[in-house]
Amino acid sequence: MTALCKIPSYVYTLLDKKGIEKEKIYLITYCDMNSDHIYADSYIIATDEKICVLCGTDALSKHDGIGKGLERYFSEQYFYEYNICDIDSIKVEELLSSARLTAKTVSGDDIFFCAMTNFCRGNANLFVKYFMRIKKGEITSSDFSLDTEDDPKENSCPKCGMRYPDRNRKVCPRCMEKGKLYKRFGVFFLKYKIEIVLLVLSLVLITASGIITPYLSKGFFFDKILNKNGSLYGEVLVAVGIIAATKFLSHIADMVNGWVTTKMSAKIVYDLKNTIFGSIERLSLSFFNGRQTGGLMTQVNDDSNTIYGFFCDGMPFFLINIVQVIVLCIILFTMNPLLAALSLITVPVFIIVIRRTYNTQRKLHAKNWSGIRRMHARLSDVLGGIRVVKAFSKENDETSRFYVANARAAKGNKKVQLFNNYVYPYIGYILYCGNIIALGVGGYLVIKGKFSYGELLTFTAYVNMIYSPMYFFSHMVDWYASTTNALQRLFEIMDAEPDITEKEGAITPNEIYGKIQFKNVDFGYTKSKKVIDNVSFEIEAGKILGIVGHTGAGKSTIANLLMRLYDVQEGEILIDGINVKDLSFEALYKNIAIVSQETYLFIGSILDNIKYAKPDASFEEVIWAAKCAGAHDFIVKLPDGYNTKIGFGAKDLSGGERQRVSIARAILLDPKILILDEATAAMDTKTEKLIQNALSGLTKGKTTIMIAHRLSTLRDAHKLIVIENGKVAEEGSHKELLEKEDGVYNKLYTLQLEALKNAGITE
Amino acid sequence: MNNELINDPGAAIVRLLPENASFGFKNGFLCLSFNGEGSEEYNRVFLHRVFPFELLWEYISVLDADNKEIGLIYNISDFDDRTKEMLKKELERKYYSPVIRSVDSLKERYGFSYWSATTTEGRKIEFTIQDTFRHVTRIGEDKCIISDVDGNRFIIESLSALDKKSYRRIELYL
Numbered sequence: 001m002t003a004l005c006k007i008p009s010y011v012y013t014l015l016d017k018k019g020i021e022k023e024k025i026y027l028i029t030y031c032d033m034n035s036d037h038i039y040a041d042s043y044i045i046a047t048d049e050k051i052c053v054l055c056g057t058d059a060l061s062k063h064d065g066i067g068k069g070l071e072r073y074f075s076e077q078y079f080y081e082y083n084i085c086d087i088d089s090i091k092v093e094e095l096l097s098s099a100r101l102t103a104k105t106v107s108g109d110d111i112f113f114c115a116m117t118n119f120c121r122g123n124a125n126l127f128v129k130y131f132m133r134i135k136k137g138e139i140t141s142s143d144f145s146l147d148t149e150d151d152p153k154e155n156s157c158p159k160c161g162m163r164y165p166d167r168n169r170k171v172c173p174r175c176m177e178k179g180k181l182y183k184r185f186g187v188f189f190l191k192y193k194i195e196i197v198l199l200v201l202s203l204v205l206i207t208a209s210g211i212i213t214p215y216l217s218k219g220f221f222f223d224k225i226l227n228k229n230g231s232l233y234g235e236v237l238v239a240v241g242i243i244a245a246t247k248f249l250s251h252i253a254d255m256v257n258g259w260v261t262t263k264m265s266a267k268i269v270y271d272l273k274n275t276i277f278g279s280i281e282r283l284s285l286s287f288f289n290g291r292q293t294g295g296l297m298t299q300v301n302d303d304s305n306t307i308y309g310f311f312c313d314g315m316p317f318f319l320i321n322i323v324q325v326i327v328l329c330i331i332l333f334t335m336n337p338l339l340a341a342l343s344l345i346t347v348p349v350f351i352i353v354i355r356r357t358y359n360t361q362r363k364l365h366a367k368n369w370s371g372i373r374r375m376h377a378r379l380s381d382v383l384g385g386i387r388v389v390k391a392f393s394k395e396n397d398e399t400s401r402f403y404v405a406n407a408r409a410a411k412g413n414k415k416v417q418l419f420n421n422y423v424y425p426y427i428g429y430i431l432y433c434g435n436i437i438a439l440g441v442g443g444y445l446v447i448k449g450k451f452s453y454g455e456l457l458t459f460t461a462y463v464n465m466i467y468s469p470m471y472f473f474s475h476m477v478d479w480y481a482s483t484t485n486a487l488q489r490l491f492e493i494m495d496a497e498p499d500i501t502e503k504e505g506a507i508t509p510n511e512i513y514g515k516i517q518f519k520n521v522d523f524g525y526t527k528s529k530k531v532i533d534n535v536s537f538e539i540e541a542g543k544i545l546g547i548v549g550h551t552g553a554g555k556s557t558i559a560n561l562l563m564r565l566y567d568v569q570e571g572e573i574l575i576d577g578i579n580v581k582d583l584s585f586e587a588l589y590k591n592i593a594i595v596s597q598e599t600y601l602f603i604g605s606i607l608d609n610i611k612y613a614k615p616d617a618s619f620e621e622v623i624w625a626a627k628c629a630g631a632h633d634f635i636v637k638l639p640d641g642y643n644t645k646i647g648f649g650a651k652d653l654s655g656g657e658r659q660r661v662s663i664a665r666a667i668l669l670d671p672k673i674l675i676l677d678e679a680t681a682a683m684d685t686k687t688e689k690l691i692q693n694a695l696s697g698l699t700k701g702k703t704t705i706m707i708a709h710r711l712s713t714l715r716d717a718h719k720l721i722v723i724e725n726g727k728v729a730e731e732g733s734h735k736e737l738l739e740k741e742d743g744v745y746n747k748l749y750t751l752q753l754e755a756l757k758n759a760g761i762t763e
Numbered sequence: 764m765n766n767e768l769i770n771d772p773g774a775a776i777v778r779l780l781p782e783n784a785s786f787g788f789k790n791g792f793l794c795l796s797f798n799g800e801g802s803e804e805y806n807r808v809f810l811h812r813v814f815p816f817e818l819l820w821e822y823i824s825v826l827d828a829d830n831k832e833i834g835l836i837y838n839i840s841d842f843d844d845r846t847k848e849m850l851k852k853e854l855e856r857k858y859y860s861p862v863i864r865s866v867d868s869l870k871e872r873y874g875f876s877y878w879s880a881t882t883t884e885g886r887k888i889e890f891t892i893q894d895t896f897r898h899v900t901r902i903g904e905d906k907c908i909i910s911d912v913d914g915n916r917f918i919i920e921s922l923s924a925l926d927k928k929s930y931r932r933i934e935l936y937l
Contacts (some may be wrong), residue, residue, distance in 0.1 A: 035791050037856040039886070097860040097916040110807060112791035115856070118915040363935050370896060370935075 002130075002146060004029040004123040008058065010074055011043055018079060020045060020052060026134070026141040029127040031101060031116035034077055041074070042114035044101060044124075046131050048141055051090070051103075052081040053113045082111070090131060092124045099124065181487045189311060195264045199312075202257035203320045209250035211327060214461035216243050222454030265312060272304035276490060284499040285565045303486040310483035318476060321469035328466050335459055336451060339441055343463045346434040347470060353430060354474040357423050364419055368412035375409040378402055431467050438463050500567055506584035512591040513541035514672040514703030515576050516562065522570035523561055531557050533726040534571070539719060541576070541672075544704045546717030546734075548745060554726040555707045556596070559675045562705070563592055575673070593666035597678035599658045603647030606635055609661055610642075613669040625668035630687060631660035656687055674699060677707045688713070711749050720745065777834035779825060779841075784834065786846050793853045795825065797833055808833065810853050816902050823854065860916040861888060863909070866929040871895070878909075880917070890915060899936040907937065 001022065007030065012022045027046040034040035034055045042055040056076040082103070090103040090113075099121045101113040116124055126146070134141050156164060157172030164172060189196065216239070224230040225239045232238060277300055332340035382389060382398050389398050438460045445451035451459075516539045523532040531554045539545040547555045560566050561573060564580050573580045580588065593613070601609045610625060611617050617625075622642065626632040634657055638644045646653055653661065663679060680688040692713060708714050715734050722730040722737070722744050729744050730737055737745035777799060785796045786808075795805040805827055813822035813835070823836040836842075839850045861882040868879045876895040880888050890911040892898050898910045907919040919925065922937070 037859055039884075095857045095859070097858075097914075098856075110790055110792055117861075118911075118913040121913070366935050 001025050002027050002144075004126055007043065008072065008074075010072060011054070014074055014076070015045065015052075015054065018052075018054075018081075020047060020050070020081075024048065026144070027127060027130055029120075029123045031114045031120045031124060033098065033115035033117065035112045035114050037098065037115045040077060040114075042116070044113060044127055046127070046134075046141075049084055050081045051084060051087060051131070052079065054079050055114055080111075080113075084135065087135075090128050092121060092128055094121070101128075181484060181491065184491065185307070185311075185487055189268075192264055192268070195260050196316075198256060198260045199264070199316055200319070202253040202260065203316050204323075205253035206250055206257065207320050207324050209246050209253070210465070211324070211331075211462075212246060213243070213250075214465070215458050216246060218461060219452075219454040219458035222457065223452050224454075227452075227454070261312065265308060268308050268312065269304050272307060272490075273300055276300045276304060276493060279490075279493045282498055283493070285560075303490055306483055306486040307490070310479055314476065314479055314483075317472060321472050325466060325469045328462050332459065332462055332466075335455060336442075336445070339438060339445065339451075339459065342441055343434045343438040343459075344466070345437070346430055347466070350427070350430050350467065350470055351474055353427060354471060357427070358474060361416075361419060361423075364412070364416045368409070368416050371405075371409035371412035375402075375405040378405040431464070434463050434467070435460055500564060502585050503582055506587075507578060507582055508584040508587045509576065509578070512587065512672045513576050514591075515539070515541045515574075516545075516673070516703060516705075517574040517577075518558070518571070519574070520571035521561065521568045521573060523557060523566065523568050525557075525566075531726050532561070532568075535723075535726070535728055536571075537719075537721050537728060537731065539703060539705075541703055542701050543718040544699060544706060544716060546714035546720040547705060547707045547723060548711060548714065548720060548748065549723035549729075551709075553723045555723055556677050557726075558723070559594060559596075559677050559705060559707065562673070562675065563594060564588055590669070591672040592675065593669045593671040593673075594675040594677060595659075595663050595666045595679040596675075599662040601646055601653070601658055601661060603645075605640075605643045605645055606638075606661060607642040609646065610664045610668055612665055617668055621668060622664075625664040626661075628667045629660045629663035631657070631664050634660070660687075671702065673703045673705070675705045675707070678709065680708075680713065711745075711752055722748075777832075779834040779836045781842055781846070784825075784836075786842070786849055788849060793849070795833065799834070805833065810850065810857060812854065812858065815858065816906075819854070819858075820851070823850070860908075860918050861886070862918045862920055865926055866932045869932040875912075878911075888917075890917070895936050899933065901937055907933075 004027070007028055015025070016022065024047040025045055026048070029044050031042040031044065032039060034042055040055055041058045042053060045052040045054065054076070055078050056074050059073060059075050082105075086105050086107075088104045088106045088108075090101065093100045093102055095115075098115055098117050100115050101124055103111040103113060105111065130139075130144065130146070133139050134144065157175055159175045160172060221239055221243075224232045225235055227233065280300070329340070329344075332343070378401065382402065389395060439456075442451055442456040442459060446453055446456050518535050518537050521532055521535045522530060524530040535554075535558070537545075547558060549555050557566075561568055562575075562580070564585075567581065575583065575591075602612065607622060610622050614621075623632060626635055626642075635642055635644070659679065666674065680692065706714055706717060714720060717734065720730075720732065720734060720737055721728050724744060730740065737743055738749060740746055779797075783798045787794050787796075789806060792807045793810065795808045797803050797805065807828050809826045809828075809830075811824040811826060812819065813824050820840070821836075821838045823839065825833045825836060827833055836850070839847050839854075842850065861884070863880045864883045865881045866878065867881060867887075868877075870877045876892045878890050878892065880890075882888060890913070892909065892911050900908045900910075902908055905921050905923055907922055909917040909919070911917070919933075922930065925933075
């Protein structure tokens with residue numbers, strides 16, 4: 001038996017009383033609402049003969065009598081059981097924050113089992129998936145087990161049992177081994193050994209000179225040089241020389257430090273960005289579906305800066321500061337233990353105040369940042385759509401909307417500044433308190449003759465120096481947290497395995513002819529929803545296949561699957577009798593080209609964009625491809641011809657022009673299989689005709705898959721398939737399909753013909 | 764906009780009124796018997812608020828099992844009390860989202876925030892949000908919607924009515 005969540009024992013006892021023995025149950029799950037959408041405890045149970053719904057509430061029993069404690073029991077609301085043979089299917093219907101588990105009987109009636117919040121939806125989906133698989137006989141109830149990715153155990157931390165906040169990111173924030181992350185990343189820095197040694201050395205020198213300078217300019221100068229009893233009395237030049245030399249050395253160290261840091265930072269940020277970008281690029285398309293492109297861009301940029309900052313700015317200073325604090329404490333306590341203890345009494349107070357104000361400050365900064373982000377978003381939104389703003393004369397409205405966003409950002413900034421102005425004087429005062437204690441007690445000791453004047457000056461200078469590392473340590477905690485997060489994200493991407501990988505020993509045939517077969521293919525972008533359902537068709541090499549269907553029917557998904565941008569969940573796709581999974585990526589991408597409705601042209605020249613898939617193409621080939629695509633004529637009219645720069649901040653092509661350039665790009669590759677996914681949809685009828693003519697010559701000898709809304713463009717297709725809700729609804733030639741009077745194709749064709757006639761266009 | 768445009772056959776709005784639509788419940792599902800140009804029985808219909816943040820009981824789109832719109836209810840008060848209750852019940856079920864009374868704790872850790880809150884029904888709930896800034900959305904001046912990693916939605920009906928501590932906890936994300 002598989003329980004998708006923890007089921008209390010009294011539920012089994014109750015079920016047993018109802019004739020459902022625990023041994024007979026193969027699948028059970030829990031939903032947290034009843035069929036009235038009221039919170040309740042509902043259990044869905046599957047056995048070989050029945051599917052049952054038990055609903056009620058979990059409660060504590062009343063006192064059964066003296067001496068007996070309280071017991072948990074189940075207060076039943078309803079119990080239904082249905083014979084499996086009467087049920088056709090069950091499904092989870094998604095509402096907004098909740099869902100419903102429903103069934104359809106063989107006779108077509110609907111049954112409402114229970115409702116649930118989205119907390120339980122995942123398990124309910126699993127229940128449906130396995131119940132239906134067993135019902136269809138794909139697996140048997142006696143020996144089935146959950147697929148690894150479905151196993152609830154796989155979705156929670158094995159150490160502490162906490163569910164991963166993100167199922168796709170199997171990281172438990174509580175148990176993450178942070179040490180390992182840093183160790184692993186440390187290896188990455190090993191190639192900068194010399195730079196790191198130089199960096200540490202320069203920092204040691206800077207710190208040492210920082211510590212020695214107060215002694216030289218105060219204790220040493222006053223007590224040894226200016227004091228008549230001093231061992232070097234009168235040797236002012238020597239003293240000044242030593243001080244100058246120390247300062248000079250410190251400046252040299254500063255220069256070396258600056259030089260190494262600049263050199264290393266550029267290198268490390270470059271390496272880090274390359275590593276992150278390289279890791280992202282190799283992942284399959286499904287990885288990008290769940291993420292925002294903007295988010296990924298920020299990740300590449302921000303994470304590399306955070307990691308660099310921590311390792312190059314944070315770590316060396318951390319080490320140096322630790323050394324500095326230890327050395328300073330030793331010096332202070334050696335000079336005068338009592339005075340040292342009294343002066344450092346303010347350190348704990350200082351740390352507590354810094355931590356407390358830091359939290360408020362962090363919040364204020366975050367709020368300020370969020371205000372600025374919103375203002376930027378508003379700005380880029382309005383500037384991006386300035387034509388619309390002008391067209392509707394909405395300048396004044398947009399200006400006032402911007403004022404609001406700007407005022408909010410300004411308010412956030414003002415709060416941060418005000419806070420800093422209020423708080424820092426207080427913090428400074430705490431620092432000064434240490435000084436006052438040192439001065440007061442120290443001054444008394446000087447009067448008493450137990451401490452020299454020079455010693456006192458040196459001492460107070462050292463007390464001041466101890467606060468700066470303290471300040472640094474208090475911030476280090478948060479720095480460490482954000483770096484851990486960035487590192488963890490980095491390794492998550494580096495470790496992510498692409499879903500689509502090239503098989504070992506993948507085949508690269510000498511020649512691909514282009515015969516395509518889909519055999520019982522099932523696919524969905526999410527596991528719970530099938531987009532392609534048991535699709536089978538075949539197309540001979542060199543023929544044209546037209547795919548027709550409503551928007552969202554799954555037409556483009558077929559193209560994605562053929563290109564292996566995604567892998568099928570069930571069934572197989574064959575090219576020349578070879579499964580696409582057995583073909584090498586080279587064989588696939590060199591022989592299949594796609595022109596889709598969404599054209600993407602990269603920043604660069606038109607020439608670069610056409611040559612994108614075949615960089616070694618000759619100029620003549622490029623012109624030929626552009627002519628075939630009907631792009632040549634408009635390109636030559638541009639002042640810079642094929643060298644016209646397009647993309648960000650450069651020449652903007654119209655939708656139709658971009659489309660033609662992208663068609664030229666596909667044509668240049670001269671593939672054996674050409675997919676035209678609504679390729680001419682964005683063009684006017686005249687241009688479309690031109691391209692159609694060009695393409696008809698081009699498609700000769702190539703297997704072509706044409707996906708189109710306008711059925712007239714598909715008349716030349718040797719075969720047409722009509723896709724409806726992910727299934728092949730009809731199949732045949734244009735003529736055959738038109739003959740089916742009640743057919744989907746016939747209806748669509750008649751509708752489009754009428755629409756064209758109404759618009760005064762005849763074919 | 765003039766009525767000619769509204770009545771254009773291509774974009775005509777089919778208004779559902781007691782005269783042409785009769786709602787009922789069958790096996791726990793909302794059903795409809797519709798007398799439009801032809802009469803049709805729908806075993807299951809689905810209600811969608813057209814302006815869910817602004818108009819809770821007006822402009823309700825009625826869809827069939829294939830997600831095709833049958834018509835639009837302009838106001839559920841167009842119908843008799845019994846039907847009105849029925850429609851209200853169905854809409855409340857569909858748009859059910861726990862309403863948060865207080866935010867008892869909010870901790871942020873490595874890109875996720877962990878919330879414990881109490882709903883107006885007195886239930887203690889715990890949920891996790893990824894990328895908190897993006898998933899706490901302010902609706903108008905005083906309302907706020909929070910979406911968690913499971914796709915659950917939680918509502919704060921009035922930010923100004925929240926207790927001071929709760930407000931301070933979430934203030935940052937507003």
